[in-house]
Amino acid sequence: MTNQASATTIAAIAALIGDMARANILSALMSGKALTATELAHHAGVSAPTASAHLARLVDGHLIAVEKQGRHRYYRIASSAVADAFESLSHLAAIGPKRHRPTGPRDLAMRQARTCYDHMAGRLAVAMTDALIARGLIVVEDRSGLVTNDGRRFFADFGIELDPKPKSARPLCRTCLDWSERRMHLGGRLGAQLLDQSLKRHWVRPLTDSRALGITRDGERGFHETFGLPLDLLAPPR
Amino acid sequence: MTNQASATTIAAIAALIGDMARANILSALMSGKALTATELAHHAGVSAPTASAHLARLVDGHLIAVEKQGRHRYYRIASSAVADAFESLSHLAAIGPKRHRPTGPRDLAMRQARTCYDHMAGRLAVAMTDALIARGLIVVEDRSGLVTNDGRRFFADFGIELDPKPKSARPLCRTCLDWSERRMHLGGRLGAQLLDQSLKRHWVRPLTDSRALGITRDGERGFHETFGLPLDLLAPPR
DNA sequence: GCGATGCTTCGGCCGTGGCCGAAGCATCGG
DNA sequence: CCGATGCTTCGGCCACGGCCGAAGCATCGC
Numbered sequence: 124m125t126n127q128a129s130a131t132t133i134a135a136i137a138a139l140i141g142d143m144a145r146a147n148i149l150s151a152l153m154s155g156k157a158l159t160a161t162e163l164a165h166h167a168g169v170s171a172p173t174a175s176a177h178l179a180r181l182v183d184g185h186l187i188a189v190e191k192q193g194r195h196r197y198y199r200i201a202s203s204a205v206a207d208a209f210e211s212l213s214h215l216a217a218i219g220p221k222r223h224r225p226t227g228p229r230d231l232a233m234r235q236a237r238t239c240y241d242h243m244a245g246r247l248a249v250a251m252t253d254a255l256i257a258r259g260l261i262v263v264e265d266r267s268g269l270v271t272n273d274g275r276r277f278f279a280d281f282g283i284e285l286d287p288k289p290k291s292a293r294p295l296c297r298t299c300l301d302w303s304e305r306r307m308h309l310g311g312r313l314g315a316q317l318l319d320q321s322l323k324r325h326w327v328r329p330l331t332d333s334r335a336l337g338i339t340r341d342g343e344r345g346f347h348e349t350f351g352l353p354l355d356l357l358a359p360p361r
Numbered sequence: 362m363t364n365q366a367s368a369t370t371i372a373a374i375a376a377l378i379g380d381m382a383r384a385n386i387l388s389a390l391m392s393g394k395a396l397t398a399t400e401l402a403h404h405a406g407v408s409a410p411t412a413s414a415h416l417a418r419l420v421d422g423h424l425i426a427v428e429k430q431g432r433h434r435y436y437r438i439a440s441s442a443v444a445d446a447f448e449s450l451s452h453l454a455a456i457g458p459k460r461h462r463p464t465g466p467r468d469l470a471m472r473q474a475r476t477c478y479d480h481m482a483g484r485l486a487v488a489m490t491d492a493l494i495a496r497g498l499i500v501v502e503d504r505s506g507l508v509t510n511d512g513r514r515f516f517a518d519f520g521i522e523l524d525p526k527p528k529s530a531r532p533l534c535r536t537c538l539d540w541s542e543r544r545m546h547l548g549g550r551l552g553a554q555l556l557d558q559s560l561k562r563h564w565v566r567p568l569t570d571s572r573a574l575g576i577t578r579d580g581e582r583g584f585h586e587t588f589g590l591p592l593d594l595l596a597p598p599r
Numbered sequence: 600g601c602g603a604t605g606c607t608t609c610g611g612c613c614g615t616g617g618c619c620g621a622a623g624c625a626t627c628g629g
Numbered sequence: 630c631c632g633a634t635g636c637t638t639c640g641g642c643c644a645c646g647g648c649c650g651a652a653g654c655a656t657c658g659c
Contacts, residue, residue, distance in 0.1 A: 132454035133447075134384035141376030142617080143369060150368045160636060173618055175637050194626040194635050204453045209371070211449035215442045216370035380647080398606060411648055413607050432605050432656040 139184045140212065144169050145177050149200070149209055152187060154334060155241030155315070157197040203310050206240035231360035232335040236327060239334075242314030243321070246356060247338065247346070251317070252308045254350045261309075270313065281349065282323075283316045377422045378450065382407050383415050387438070387447055390425060392572060393479030393553075395435040441548050444478035469598035470573040474565060477572075480552030481559070484594060485576065485584070489555070490546045492588045499547075508551065519587065520561075521554045 140146055147167040151158060158166070164174030178198060181187045188201045200206050236247040243251075255261045260274035270278065270285060278285055309317065321327045326342030329335075338346070343357040378384055385405040389396060396404070402412030416436060419425045426439045438444050474485040481489075493499045498512035508516065508523060516523055547555065559565045564580030567573075576584070581595040 129451065129454060130384045130388045131381060133388070133450050134379055134381045136379075136454055137375045137377075137384065137450055138379030139375075141372055141374075141379035143372045144617085146368045146372035146375065150371070161634095164636095169617090170619060171636065172620080172638080176617085179637085196636070202456075204456055208446075208449040208453045211446040212371050212375055213367070215446045216367060216374055218440075218442055382647080399604095402606095407647090408649060409606065410608080410650080414647085417607085434606070 136184060136186070136208075139181060139186055140209065142177070143167075144173065145181060148174070148177060148181065148198075149186065149205075152198065152200050153206060153209060153238075153240060155200070155238060157190070157199040159195045159197060163198060200240055203240060210239060210244075232330060232337065233333070235360050236336040236338060237334045238318065238329070238336060239308075240310070241318065242308075242310050243318050243327075243336065244308055245336075247327075247336075247352075248308035248314075250352050250356055251346070251350055254352060255309075258351075261313075278313070278316075282320055283313070285313070374422060374424070374446075377419060377424055378447065380415070381405075382411065383419060386412070386415060386419065386436075387424065387443075390436065390438050391444060391447060391476075391478060393438075393476060395428065395437040397433045397435060401436060438478055441478060448477065448482075470568060470575065471571070473598050474574040474576060475572045476556065476567070476574060477546075478548070479556065480546075480548050481556050481565075481574065482546055483574075485565075485574075485590075486546035486552075488590050488594055489584070489588055492590060493547070496589075499551075516551070516554075520558055521551070523551070 140149060144167040148163050151163060151166040160174060160178055161171060163178065164171045167174055167177070169177070178187070178189070182189055182198075185201050186205050187198050190197045190199070200209075234245055236243060236245040238244070239248075242248070252261075255274070258273075258277075259271055260277050262269045262271060275285060308314070318327075321342070322329075324341065324345060325339055326345045327336040327338055330337050338357050338359070343354060346352045346357055347354055378387065382405040386401050389401060389404040398412060398416055399409060401416065402409045405412055405415070407415070416425070416427070420427050420436075423439050424443050425436050428435045428437070438447075472483055474481060474483040476482070477486075480486070490499075493512070496511075496515075497509055498515050500507045500509060513523060546552070556565075559580070560567075562579065562583060563577055564583045565574040565576055568575050576595050576597070581592065584590045584595055585592055
């Protein structure tokens with residue numbers, strides 16, 4: 124009767140993810156966008172009542188959170204821990220029965236850069252995080268990080284506002300791990316804003332029907348000049 | 362119709378984990394030991410036929426592997442990716458609805474040192490890995506690692522045989538990530554042998570009814586002198 | 600060979616949970 | 630106010646899958 128209670132909870136959570144409709148819903152929310160119930164119903168390929176029941180169960184299990192806005196209800200992933208668990212399962216599903224890495228073109232793009240929840244992951248994100256640490260712009264310890272004064276200036280120049288009085292309780296700088304790289308990368312508000320800026324500047328663009336991100340020509344230059352990332356890391360996957 | 366196929370697979374895998382009996386079976390196997398069908402049936406609290414059916418499904422889904430030995434059949438976790446996914450879910454289950462870390466005594470011990478599948482995880486394992494890298498005894502790149510010549514000597518002195526012609530196809534040195542530390546630590550055959558030696562030397566001992574490991578007095582001295590780990594990291598959790 | 604032990608397959612029972620259509624609240628726009 | 634839109638609740642249908650006991654293979658010890 125070890126962590127019996129714990130095993131119960133694990134089973135409950137896994138069972139929540141272990142349904143086609145709910146997995147599709149979570150998959151859709153992994154983009155980081157908050158979506159309405161109807162959109163999610165459509166995405167999961169089920170009727171509105173069915174989706175509603177699924178969403179209620181996911182909220183009840185604290186896998187997703189809901190925010191009502193007028194007559195819409197916006198659902199989103201509840202925490203980065205949820206995104207994390209889903210990514211792990213996703214990784215397991217991808218390598219599944221195979222012995223060695225499949226390395227399809229889609230897979231290569233995913234490994235280079237992709238969105239994870241609402242920030243970036245993959246080689247690009249890991250390298251950016253390393254670069255920020257190496258330059259003393261952020262300090263990372265355990266799972267959380269701090270922005271240094273140098274960093275504050277740097278991010279301001281880059282167009283990222285780090286309001287000292289955040290209205291959101293969400294941590295500014297958090298690390299999130301990476302199934303393809305086995306390294307940490309930035310999440311939290313800072314990670315989200317880095318993705319935001321990168322998209323705004325057209326340094327990366329979402330690839331169709333996937334969470335993979337493509338690095339544009341501008342991006343190759345920008346990431347190289349601004350963050351000092353090596354060019355070969357930024358080139359399109361071979 | 363994005364990664365619809367992928368979402369299907371994720372749901373299938375999660376559904377496998379999402380059953381009390383199967384979660385208990387996996388939980389038991391997370392110790393890294395290979396167990397027989399009857400033992401697992403007992404552990405899951407179900408009859409032999411029921412357990413057999415569950416085990417067959419888990420094998421079919423490539424979550425566990427089986428090896429027959431005489432009239433016994435030994436089951437074990439199929440890969441570190443499975444152990445990884447289970448740990449992620451375990452982490453999610455632990456923090457679940459709560460806002461901040463619970464930090465019970467059990468939890469503190471788990472964060473300091475525990476077994477992950479068949480090797481060590483937690484602060485201790487992460488620090489050991491860092492120390493080995495810093496001393497140039499291993500080189501880690503991407504997910505896999507190499508033992509240097511210096512390292513080979515070091516491990517031989519430590520009592521770990523690294524036969525150049527391994528009969529097992531299992532990689533010697535692999536990294537595995539860590540939910541509590543968000544850092545990589547050593548898995549693979551080397552990681553397993555490090556745990557082995559640490560247990561043999563009574564530097565760590567399994568705590569009752571848990572995957573947590575306690576660091577003994579001998580261990581504090583040993584890890585400090587042999588790996589150069591700081592003493593405060595080795596002290597019992599406050 | 601023989602029984603004992605370990606494990607799986609078979610057959611049948613039953614409950615949980617998925618699904619939808621219809622109806623019920625809530626909110627917006629006019 | 631009214632209808633339209635977004636979402637949930639209700640009621641009922643159905644099947645997937647978990648559970649066990651009994652029986653069937655396989656392997657060991659003698």
